[in-house]
Amino acid sequence: VETSPLPPSSYEPPRLWPGPLNPSATSGPVAVKPAATLACPIVSVLDRWFAETVQPAAQRWFGQRVVEIKQISAYSCRGMNGNPNAHISEHAFGNALDIAAFTFADGRRITVKDGWHGLPEEQGFLRDVEAGACRQFTTVLAPGSNAYHYDHIHVDLMRRASRRLICEPAAVSGEEIASRAAQRNPYASSREPYATGSLGTHKTASAHQHGAKVDEEDEFEDQ
Incomplete structure:
Protein backbone atom coordinates (compact mmCIF):
# COMPACT_ATOMS: atom_id res chain seq x y z
CA VAL A 1 0.00 0.00 0.00
CA GLU A 2 1.46 3.32 -1.03
CA THR A 3 1.52 6.02 1.59
CA SER A 4 1.83 9.71 0.89
CA PRO A 5 3.84 12.10 3.06
CA LEU A 6 2.03 13.96 5.80
CA PRO A 7 0.99 17.45 4.71
CA PRO A 8 3.27 20.14 6.19
CA SER A 9 0.47 21.59 8.32
CA SER A 10 -0.09 18.31 10.21
CA TYR A 11 3.53 17.35 10.79
CA GLU A 12 5.07 18.04 14.17
CA PRO A 13 8.77 17.23 14.65
CA PRO A 14 9.63 15.02 17.62
CA ARG A 15 11.10 16.36 20.81
CA LEU A 16 14.74 16.11 19.90
CA TRP A 17 17.76 15.29 22.00
CA PRO A 18 21.21 15.53 20.35
CA GLY A 19 23.63 14.87 23.22
CA PRO A 20 25.75 11.90 24.38
CA LEU A 21 24.30 8.89 26.14
CA ASN A 22 24.83 8.91 29.90
CA PRO A 23 24.15 5.38 31.18
CA SER A 24 25.48 6.03 34.70
CA ALA A 25 27.52 8.52 36.63
CA THR A 26 30.17 5.93 37.41
CA SER A 27 30.86 4.77 33.86
CA GLY A 28 30.69 8.19 32.24
CA PRO A 29 28.98 9.29 29.04
CA VAL A 30 29.11 7.42 25.75
CA ALA A 31 29.74 9.55 22.67
CA VAL A 32 27.42 9.04 19.73
CA CYS A 40 13.39 11.87 24.19
CA PRO A 41 11.63 8.53 24.96
CA ILE A 42 14.19 6.39 23.13
CA VAL A 43 17.10 8.23 24.75
CA SER A 44 16.09 7.07 28.22
CA VAL A 45 15.80 3.48 26.97
CA LEU A 46 19.21 3.71 25.27
CA ASP A 47 20.69 4.95 28.56
CA ARG A 48 19.17 2.00 30.41
CA TRP A 49 20.35 -0.46 27.76
CA PHE A 50 23.90 0.81 28.04
CA ALA A 51 23.87 0.77 31.83
CA GLU A 52 22.28 -2.67 32.20
CA THR A 53 23.63 -4.51 29.15
CA VAL A 54 26.27 -2.86 26.97
CA GLN A 55 28.74 -1.75 29.66
CA PRO A 56 28.47 -4.99 31.70
CA ALA A 57 29.02 -6.98 28.48
CA ALA A 58 32.01 -4.80 27.61
CA GLN A 59 33.54 -5.42 31.03
CA ARG A 60 32.81 -9.13 30.84
CA TRP A 61 34.29 -9.71 27.40
CA PHE A 62 37.04 -7.07 27.25
CA GLY A 63 37.58 -5.76 30.78
CA GLN A 64 36.82 -2.17 29.80
CA ARG A 65 33.97 0.16 28.96
CA VAL A 66 32.50 1.39 25.71
CA VAL A 67 33.24 5.08 25.19
CA GLU A 68 31.73 5.63 21.74
CA ILE A 69 29.21 4.17 19.34
CA LYS A 70 28.99 4.77 15.63
CA GLN A 71 25.44 5.33 14.43
CA ILE A 72 24.47 5.24 10.76
CA SER A 73 20.84 6.36 11.02
CA ALA A 74 18.85 8.23 13.65
CA TYR A 75 16.17 10.86 12.93
CA SER A 76 15.51 10.64 9.20
CA CYS A 77 12.24 11.53 7.48
CA ARG A 78 11.82 8.58 5.14
CA GLY A 79 9.93 5.39 4.45
CA MET A 80 11.05 2.00 5.73
CA ASN A 81 14.39 0.96 4.26
CA GLY A 82 14.53 4.27 2.39
CA ASN A 83 11.63 3.24 0.16
CA PRO A 84 9.39 6.28 -0.52
CA ASN A 85 6.44 3.96 -1.21
CA ALA A 86 6.75 2.04 2.06
CA HIS A 87 5.17 2.77 5.40
CA ILE A 88 6.83 5.64 7.22
CA SER A 89 9.87 4.56 9.19
CA GLU A 90 10.28 4.86 12.94
CA HIS A 91 13.39 6.85 12.06
CA ALA A 92 11.05 9.57 10.82
CA PHE A 93 9.86 10.06 14.39
CA GLY A 94 13.33 10.06 15.94
CA ASN A 95 12.24 6.77 17.49
CA ALA A 96 14.96 4.47 16.12
CA LEU A 97 18.74 4.14 16.02
CA ASP A 98 21.05 2.04 13.83
CA ILE A 99 24.34 1.12 15.55
CA ALA A 100 27.25 0.00 13.38
CA ALA A 101 30.23 -0.07 15.77
CA PHE A 102 31.39 0.13 19.39
CA THR A 103 34.67 1.74 20.45
CA PHE A 104 36.30 0.81 23.77
CA ALA A 105 38.40 2.81 26.20
CA ASP A 106 41.67 1.39 24.82
CA GLY A 107 40.75 2.37 21.25
CA ARG A 108 39.65 -1.06 20.12
CA ARG A 109 36.69 -0.88 17.72
CA ILE A 110 34.23 -3.66 17.00
CA THR A 111 31.98 -3.31 13.98
CA VAL A 112 28.72 -5.19 13.77
CA LYS A 113 29.48 -6.10 10.16
CA ASP A 114 32.74 -7.93 10.93
CA GLY A 115 32.36 -8.76 14.60
CA TRP A 116 29.08 -10.65 14.22
CA HIS A 117 31.08 -13.48 12.62
CA GLY A 118 34.47 -12.42 13.97
CA LEU A 119 36.50 -13.48 17.00
CA PRO A 120 34.69 -15.52 19.68
CA GLU A 121 34.68 -12.65 22.18
CA GLU A 122 33.43 -10.21 19.55
CA GLN A 123 30.57 -12.53 18.71
CA GLY A 124 29.85 -13.08 22.40
CA PHE A 125 29.80 -9.37 23.14
CA LEU A 126 27.51 -8.50 20.22
CA ARG A 127 25.09 -11.34 20.98
CA ASP A 128 24.85 -10.26 24.62
CA VAL A 129 24.28 -6.69 23.44
CA GLU A 130 21.50 -7.82 21.10
CA ALA A 131 19.86 -10.03 23.74
CA GLY A 132 19.80 -7.12 26.17
CA ALA A 133 18.33 -4.86 23.52
CA CYS A 134 15.48 -7.32 23.01
CA ARG A 135 14.55 -6.83 26.67
CA GLN A 136 14.41 -3.04 26.30
CA PHE A 137 13.12 -2.21 22.81
CA THR A 138 10.03 -3.31 20.89
CA THR A 139 12.02 -3.93 17.69
CA VAL A 140 15.56 -5.25 17.37
CA LEU A 141 16.96 -6.26 13.98
CA ALA A 142 20.55 -7.50 13.66
CA PRO A 143 22.61 -9.38 11.05
CA GLY A 144 20.65 -12.43 9.95
CA SER A 145 17.24 -10.77 10.27
CA ASN A 146 17.13 -9.66 6.64
CA ALA A 147 19.32 -8.24 3.88
CA TYR A 148 19.06 -4.67 5.17
CA HIS A 149 20.68 -5.32 8.55
CA TYR A 150 23.89 -7.15 7.70
CA ASP A 151 26.07 -4.36 9.08
CA HIS A 152 24.21 -2.85 12.04
CA ILE A 153 21.82 -3.38 14.93
CA HIS A 154 18.53 -1.53 14.57
CA VAL A 155 16.56 -0.69 17.72
CA ASP A 156 13.27 1.17 18.01
CA LEU A 157 10.20 1.66 20.19
CA MET A 158 7.50 1.05 17.61
CA ARG A 159 4.10 0.58 19.24
CA ARG A 160 1.95 -2.14 17.68
CA ALA A 161 -1.72 -2.74 18.34
CA SER A 162 -0.90 -6.42 18.83
CA ARG A 163 1.85 -5.51 21.33
CA ARG A 164 4.05 -7.89 19.39
CA LEU A 165 7.80 -7.61 19.93
CA ILE A 166 10.34 -8.29 17.20
CA CYS A 167 13.77 -9.70 18.07
CA GLU A 168 15.62 -11.02 15.02
CA PRO A 169 17.64 -13.13 14.97
CA ALA A 170 16.38 -14.75 18.16
CA ALA A 171 18.39 -13.82 21.24
CA VAL A 172 21.12 -16.31 22.16
CA SER A 173 23.57 -15.93 25.03
CA GLY A 174 27.01 -14.62 24.11
CA GLU A 175 28.61 -17.46 26.04
CA GLU A 176 26.94 -20.04 23.81
CA ILE A 177 27.85 -18.23 20.60
CA ALA A 178 31.46 -17.65 21.67
CA SER A 179 31.81 -21.29 22.68
CA ARG A 180 30.65 -22.43 19.23
CA ALA A 181 33.02 -19.99 17.54
CA ALA A 182 35.97 -21.13 19.67
CA GLN A 183 35.27 -24.77 18.83
CA ARG A 184 35.33 -23.95 15.12
CA ASN A 185 38.60 -22.03 15.43
CA PRO A 186 40.32 -22.49 18.81
CA TYR A 187 43.17 -20.16 17.82
CA ALA A 188 40.99 -17.15 17.00
CA SER A 189 41.26 -15.12 20.19
CA SER A 190 42.11 -11.44 20.41
CA ARG A 191 43.36 -11.98 23.96
CA GLU A 192 46.63 -12.92 22.36
CA PRO A 193 48.79 -9.79 21.89
CA TYR A 194 49.40 -10.25 18.18
CA ALA A 195 45.70 -10.46 17.27
CA THR A 196 43.97 -7.13 16.84
CA GLY A 197 40.56 -6.17 15.54
CA SER A 198 38.20 -8.55 13.88
CA LEU A 199 39.42 -11.53 11.90
CA GLY A 200 35.99 -12.04 10.41
CA THR A 201 36.37 -9.59 7.53
CA HIS A 202 36.72 -12.35 4.96
CA LYS A 203 33.29 -13.64 6.00
CA THR A 204 31.50 -10.41 5.19
CA ALA A 205 30.12 -11.63 1.88
CA SER A 206 28.84 -14.91 3.32
CA ALA A 207 27.41 -13.06 6.32
CA HIS A 208 25.52 -10.78 3.95
CA GLN A 209 24.21 -13.77 2.06
CA HIS A 210 23.24 -15.46 5.31
CA GLY A 211 21.20 -12.41 6.25
CA ALA A 212 19.64 -11.99 2.81
CA LYS A 213 16.52 -13.99 3.57
CA VAL A 214 13.66 -11.56 4.12
CA ASP A 215 10.55 -12.61 5.99
CA GLU A 216 7.86 -11.20 3.72
CA GLU A 217 5.07 -11.97 6.16
CA ASP A 218 6.57 -9.97 9.02
CA GLU A 219 8.09 -7.35 6.71
CA PHE A 220 11.12 -6.76 8.93
CA GLU A 221 12.82 -3.54 8.03
CA ASP A 222 14.53 -0.44 9.27
CA GLN A 223 11.48 0.65 11.18
Whole structure:
Protein backbone atom coordinates (compact mmCIF):
# COMPACT_ATOMS: atom_id res chain seq x y z
CA VAL A 1 0.00 0.00 0.00
CA GLU A 2 1.46 3.32 -1.03
CA THR A 3 1.52 6.02 1.59
CA SER A 4 1.83 9.71 0.89
CA PRO A 5 3.84 12.10 3.06
CA LEU A 6 2.03 13.96 5.80
CA PRO A 7 0.99 17.45 4.71
CA PRO A 8 3.27 20.14 6.19
CA SER A 9 0.47 21.59 8.32
CA SER A 10 -0.09 18.31 10.21
CA TYR A 11 3.53 17.35 10.79
CA GLU A 12 5.07 18.04 14.17
CA PRO A 13 8.77 17.23 14.65
CA PRO A 14 9.63 15.02 17.62
CA ARG A 15 11.10 16.36 20.81
CA LEU A 16 14.74 16.11 19.90
CA TRP A 17 17.76 15.29 22.00
CA PRO A 18 21.21 15.53 20.35
CA GLY A 19 23.63 14.87 23.22
CA PRO A 20 25.75 11.90 24.38
CA LEU A 21 24.30 8.89 26.14
CA ASN A 22 24.83 8.91 29.90
CA PRO A 23 24.15 5.38 31.18
CA SER A 24 25.48 6.03 34.70
CA ALA A 25 27.52 8.52 36.63
CA THR A 26 30.17 5.93 37.41
CA SER A 27 30.86 4.77 33.86
CA GLY A 28 30.69 8.19 32.24
CA PRO A 29 28.98 9.29 29.04
CA VAL A 30 29.11 7.42 25.75
CA ALA A 31 29.74 9.55 22.67
CA VAL A 32 27.42 9.04 19.73
CA LYS A 33 29.14 9.74 16.43
CA PRO A 34 28.09 11.26 14.19
CA ALA A 35 25.81 13.20 16.50
CA ALA A 36 22.34 11.64 16.57
CA THR A 37 19.04 13.48 16.72
CA LEU A 38 16.56 11.39 18.69
CA ALA A 39 13.20 11.76 20.41
CA CYS A 40 13.39 11.87 24.19
CA PRO A 41 11.63 8.53 24.96
CA ILE A 42 14.19 6.39 23.13
CA VAL A 43 17.10 8.23 24.75
CA SER A 44 16.09 7.07 28.22
CA VAL A 45 15.80 3.48 26.97
CA LEU A 46 19.21 3.71 25.27
CA ASP A 47 20.69 4.95 28.56
CA ARG A 48 19.17 2.00 30.41
CA TRP A 49 20.35 -0.46 27.76
CA PHE A 50 23.90 0.81 28.04
CA ALA A 51 23.87 0.77 31.83
CA GLU A 52 22.28 -2.67 32.20
CA THR A 53 23.63 -4.51 29.15
CA VAL A 54 26.27 -2.86 26.97
CA GLN A 55 28.74 -1.75 29.66
CA PRO A 56 28.47 -4.99 31.70
CA ALA A 57 29.02 -6.98 28.48
CA ALA A 58 32.01 -4.80 27.61
CA GLN A 59 33.54 -5.42 31.03
CA ARG A 60 32.81 -9.13 30.84
CA TRP A 61 34.29 -9.71 27.40
CA PHE A 62 37.04 -7.07 27.25
CA GLY A 63 37.58 -5.76 30.78
CA GLN A 64 36.82 -2.17 29.80
CA ARG A 65 33.97 0.16 28.96
CA VAL A 66 32.50 1.39 25.71
CA VAL A 67 33.24 5.08 25.19
CA GLU A 68 31.73 5.63 21.74
CA ILE A 69 29.21 4.17 19.34
CA LYS A 70 28.99 4.77 15.63
CA GLN A 71 25.44 5.33 14.43
CA ILE A 72 24.47 5.24 10.76
CA SER A 73 20.84 6.36 11.02
CA ALA A 74 18.85 8.23 13.65
CA TYR A 75 16.17 10.86 12.93
CA SER A 76 15.51 10.64 9.20
CA CYS A 77 12.24 11.53 7.48
CA ARG A 78 11.82 8.58 5.14
CA GLY A 79 9.93 5.39 4.45
CA MET A 80 11.05 2.00 5.73
CA ASN A 81 14.39 0.96 4.26
CA GLY A 82 14.53 4.27 2.39
CA ASN A 83 11.63 3.24 0.16
CA PRO A 84 9.39 6.28 -0.52
CA ASN A 85 6.44 3.96 -1.21
CA ALA A 86 6.75 2.04 2.06
CA HIS A 87 5.17 2.77 5.40
CA ILE A 88 6.83 5.64 7.22
CA SER A 89 9.87 4.56 9.19
CA GLU A 90 10.28 4.86 12.94
CA HIS A 91 13.39 6.85 12.06
CA ALA A 92 11.05 9.57 10.82
CA PHE A 93 9.86 10.06 14.39
CA GLY A 94 13.33 10.06 15.94
CA ASN A 95 12.24 6.77 17.49
CA ALA A 96 14.96 4.47 16.12
CA LEU A 97 18.74 4.14 16.02
CA ASP A 98 21.05 2.04 13.83
CA ILE A 99 24.34 1.12 15.55
CA ALA A 100 27.25 0.00 13.38
CA ALA A 101 30.23 -0.07 15.77
CA PHE A 102 31.39 0.13 19.39
CA THR A 103 34.67 1.74 20.45
CA PHE A 104 36.30 0.81 23.77
CA ALA A 105 38.40 2.81 26.20
CA ASP A 106 41.67 1.39 24.82
CA GLY A 107 40.75 2.37 21.25
CA ARG A 108 39.65 -1.06 20.12
CA ARG A 109 36.69 -0.88 17.72
CA ILE A 110 34.23 -3.66 17.00
CA THR A 111 31.98 -3.31 13.98
CA VAL A 112 28.72 -5.19 13.77
CA LYS A 113 29.48 -6.10 10.16
CA ASP A 114 32.74 -7.93 10.93
CA GLY A 115 32.36 -8.76 14.60
CA TRP A 116 29.08 -10.65 14.22
CA HIS A 117 31.08 -13.48 12.62
CA GLY A 118 34.47 -12.42 13.97
CA LEU A 119 36.50 -13.48 17.00
CA PRO A 120 34.69 -15.52 19.68
CA GLU A 121 34.68 -12.65 22.18
CA GLU A 122 33.43 -10.21 19.55
CA GLN A 123 30.57 -12.53 18.71
CA GLY A 124 29.85 -13.08 22.40
CA PHE A 125 29.80 -9.37 23.14
CA LEU A 126 27.51 -8.50 20.22
CA ARG A 127 25.09 -11.34 20.98
CA ASP A 128 24.85 -10.26 24.62
CA VAL A 129 24.28 -6.69 23.44
CA GLU A 130 21.50 -7.82 21.10
CA ALA A 131 19.86 -10.03 23.74
CA GLY A 132 19.80 -7.12 26.17
CA ALA A 133 18.33 -4.86 23.52
CA CYS A 134 15.48 -7.32 23.01
CA ARG A 135 14.55 -6.83 26.67
CA GLN A 136 14.41 -3.04 26.30
CA PHE A 137 13.12 -2.21 22.81
CA THR A 138 10.03 -3.31 20.89
CA THR A 139 12.02 -3.93 17.69
CA VAL A 140 15.56 -5.25 17.37
CA LEU A 141 16.96 -6.26 13.98
CA ALA A 142 20.55 -7.50 13.66
CA PRO A 143 22.61 -9.38 11.05
CA GLY A 144 20.65 -12.43 9.95
CA SER A 145 17.24 -10.77 10.27
CA ASN A 146 17.13 -9.66 6.64
CA ALA A 147 19.32 -8.24 3.88
CA TYR A 148 19.06 -4.67 5.17
CA HIS A 149 20.68 -5.32 8.55
CA TYR A 150 23.89 -7.15 7.70
CA ASP A 151 26.07 -4.36 9.08
CA HIS A 152 24.21 -2.85 12.04
CA ILE A 153 21.82 -3.38 14.93
CA HIS A 154 18.53 -1.53 14.57
CA VAL A 155 16.56 -0.69 17.72
CA ASP A 156 13.27 1.17 18.01
CA LEU A 157 10.20 1.66 20.19
CA MET A 158 7.50 1.05 17.61
CA ARG A 159 4.10 0.58 19.24
CA ARG A 160 1.95 -2.14 17.68
CA ALA A 161 -1.72 -2.74 18.34
CA SER A 162 -0.90 -6.42 18.83
CA ARG A 163 1.85 -5.51 21.33
CA ARG A 164 4.05 -7.89 19.39
CA LEU A 165 7.80 -7.61 19.93
CA ILE A 166 10.34 -8.29 17.20
CA CYS A 167 13.77 -9.70 18.07
CA GLU A 168 15.62 -11.02 15.02
CA PRO A 169 17.64 -13.13 14.97
CA ALA A 170 16.38 -14.75 18.16
CA ALA A 171 18.39 -13.82 21.24
CA VAL A 172 21.12 -16.31 22.16
CA SER A 173 23.57 -15.93 25.03
CA GLY A 174 27.01 -14.62 24.11
CA GLU A 175 28.61 -17.46 26.04
CA GLU A 176 26.94 -20.04 23.81
CA ILE A 177 27.85 -18.23 20.60
CA ALA A 178 31.46 -17.65 21.67
CA SER A 179 31.81 -21.29 22.68
CA ARG A 180 30.65 -22.43 19.23
CA ALA A 181 33.02 -19.99 17.54
CA ALA A 182 35.97 -21.13 19.67
CA GLN A 183 35.27 -24.77 18.83
CA ARG A 184 35.33 -23.95 15.12
CA ASN A 185 38.60 -22.03 15.43
CA PRO A 186 40.32 -22.49 18.81
CA TYR A 187 43.17 -20.16 17.82
CA ALA A 188 40.99 -17.15 17.00
CA SER A 189 41.26 -15.12 20.19
CA SER A 190 42.11 -11.44 20.41
CA ARG A 191 43.36 -11.98 23.96
CA GLU A 192 46.63 -12.92 22.36
CA PRO A 193 48.79 -9.79 21.89
CA TYR A 194 49.40 -10.25 18.18
CA ALA A 195 45.70 -10.46 17.27
CA THR A 196 43.97 -7.13 16.84
CA GLY A 197 40.56 -6.17 15.54
CA SER A 198 38.20 -8.55 13.88
CA LEU A 199 39.42 -11.53 11.90
CA GLY A 200 35.99 -12.04 10.41
CA THR A 201 36.37 -9.59 7.53
CA HIS A 202 36.72 -12.35 4.96
CA LYS A 203 33.29 -13.64 6.00
CA THR A 204 31.50 -10.41 5.19
CA ALA A 205 30.12 -11.63 1.88
CA SER A 206 28.84 -14.91 3.32
CA ALA A 207 27.41 -13.06 6.32
CA HIS A 208 25.52 -10.78 3.95
CA GLN A 209 24.21 -13.77 2.06
CA HIS A 210 23.24 -15.46 5.31
CA GLY A 211 21.20 -12.41 6.25
CA ALA A 212 19.64 -11.99 2.81
CA LYS A 213 16.52 -13.99 3.57
CA VAL A 214 13.66 -11.56 4.12
CA ASP A 215 10.55 -12.61 5.99
CA GLU A 216 7.86 -11.20 3.72
CA GLU A 217 5.07 -11.97 6.16
CA ASP A 218 6.57 -9.97 9.02
CA GLU A 219 8.09 -7.35 6.71
CA PHE A 220 11.12 -6.76 8.93
CA GLU A 221 12.82 -3.54 8.03
CA ASP A 222 14.53 -0.44 9.27
CA GLN A 223 11.48 0.65 11.18
